[in-house]
Amino acid sequence: MTVLLPDADWRHRPGLDALLDALDAAGGKARFVGGAVRDGLLGLRVNDLDIATTIDPHEVVDRLKTAGIKAVPTGIDHGTITAVIGGWPVEITTLRRDVSTDGRRATIAYTDDWREDAARRDFTINALYADPLTREVTDYFGGVADLEARRLRFIGDASARIAEDHLRILRYFRFLARYGGDVLDADAYEACRAAANSLMALSRERIADELLKLIVVAAPLHALRLMVDGGILRAVLPEVDGAGIARLEQLIAREAAAGVTPAPVRRLASLLPPDAAIADGIAARLKLSNKARKRLSIALEPGGLDESPRALAYRIGVEGAFDRMLLEPHVPLEALEAIRGWTPPTLPIGGGALIQRGLQPGPDVAKALQAVQQMWVTEGFPDAGRVAALADQIVSKFQRARQ
Structure with missing residues (x-):
């Protein structure tokens, strides 16, 4: 049965048709791939667009320049060019196959075989392609059925996929939290558990990026409990335990009740022991930005909740006050209204x-x-x-x- 990618607003963004013409999509040389296809099939908002192409990356640059489209060689050594259309980035990657991998990076070769490109991807739901003109979806590994069943599977052998890139352990739980259902793929889970120590080989920035993306999804608790129970984080973040997940569960409920947008650093604060010094050490270990590190420490510093909300916000900032008040379950949510949208004034005297x-x-x-x-x-x-x-x-x- 032919599956079609539903039409959506993102498909009609200014400049996209010109980009597809430059890549000869009508000649079969370019297809939408990955998240845009996956989320498009689910009816979700598409923010990031990736295009796969059979065209060599240097030729991609030449074609875009000829068409008057800005081309940024963001990852040209790995086949990726970023096109900028109307201020909107579109990643264009030449079809690839892995020659060798060491769990952190891969040596690749270009190919014109779409299935070969799909086979090197992580999950079946991420290996979906769509013809930009006919909207017909190409699915080599049952990704459409997995989407419908809310089933997350690695392509092929889970252990082999993880050995190619250790970050896929964390990606598995992030995608499980967002797209998975109640049925856990036992082989995938066991493969993640068996390879958990390999996370130590990854840069702390990559670990932090994946973890923050995971905890900010709408429903991360099931995946996080699996990670704690399976010892997944023990090698890189042993401080996260069941008590932290309970605090995060409480925070998620308070954020929802207060109508507050989830913030990854606030959610991380709830997962960690309620100690600013410990949190600061973890932030340094994860190599968080100075801004995120400061926010994490402010959120977990003791005291201040006996002040009025505005007094607290004046002293530590509105953002910090929101974090601290939301993290403390005894603070009534109504108290947040005093600082919602409030700008601390300046003392009118010197x-x-x-x-x-x-x-x-x-x-x-x-x-x-x-x-x-x-x-x-x-x-x-x-x-x-x-x-x-x-x-x-x-x-x-x-x-x-x-x-």
């Missing part, structure tokens, strides 16, 4: 105004300004008139202390 009131220049100015700010925050950020009165009080207090 040290110069205190000097004008008679305070002597020196260390006292900074101390007095801090005291004014503390009272301003405590009183709920009153207007400039009230701040002026507070400044008068503080200056008078400091002057009396110096007499």
Whole structure:
């Protein structure tokens, strides 16, 4: 039975038809592949578009330039060119076969055999191609049936696929969380368990990227429990245990009830022991960005929840306050409304105004300004008139202390 890729808005983005013409899609030299086909068949939103082609990558660049399409050689040594159409990136990869692999990277050769290209991919649901013009889906390994059954299978032998790229262990659980159903492929799970220690050979950046993608999906708990029970993370993230998954489950429920968009760093914070120092060490180990590392630590720092929501947000930032309040189950969700969409104000007075009131220049100015700010925050950020009165009080207090 012929399966057709449903039409969707992404297929009509400006510049896509010109790109397909440049790649001679009408002549059978280019097809949509991977996520766009998979998600398109499921009726999901397609964000990233990949095109597979029989054309050599250097010729792809020449064709795009001739067509006036920006071509970025993002991975030309591995056959991948990124075309930019209307500000939208489209990855174009020449059909490949693996010559050799070491679990981290592969030596490849180009091919014009679509099935050979499909055979080197990880899961059956990712090895689907669609003709851009007829929308006919080509399926070599039963991926369409697996999509319909919500079944996640490796192509061929699971252990062999994992040996080619150890990251596929983590990818298996991420795709299981998003696309899998209740039936677990026992062979795939056992292969992941057996090879779990091979994750130590991967860069920490790749591990972090996959883990953050996994925990931010709508329903990651089943996959994470399987990972903990099977010792999958023990080699690279032994701190994650059943208690962490319970905290994540609680956070997911609170995010949903509050209508808050899931954030991968916040969810990671829930998985880790509630200790900022430990979390910072884990963030360093995973080589998270400085921004993510700081956010993780702020989320797990103790205290602050006895302050008003706006006082907390003023001190640590709105983002940090949201994280900390959501992570603490005893904080009522209604309290979030005080800082939703709120921009912390700026103290409407400076040290110069205190000097004008008679305070002597020196260390006292900074101390007095801090005291004014503390009272301003405590009183709920009153207007400039009230701040002026507070400044008068503080200056008078400091002057009396110096007499």
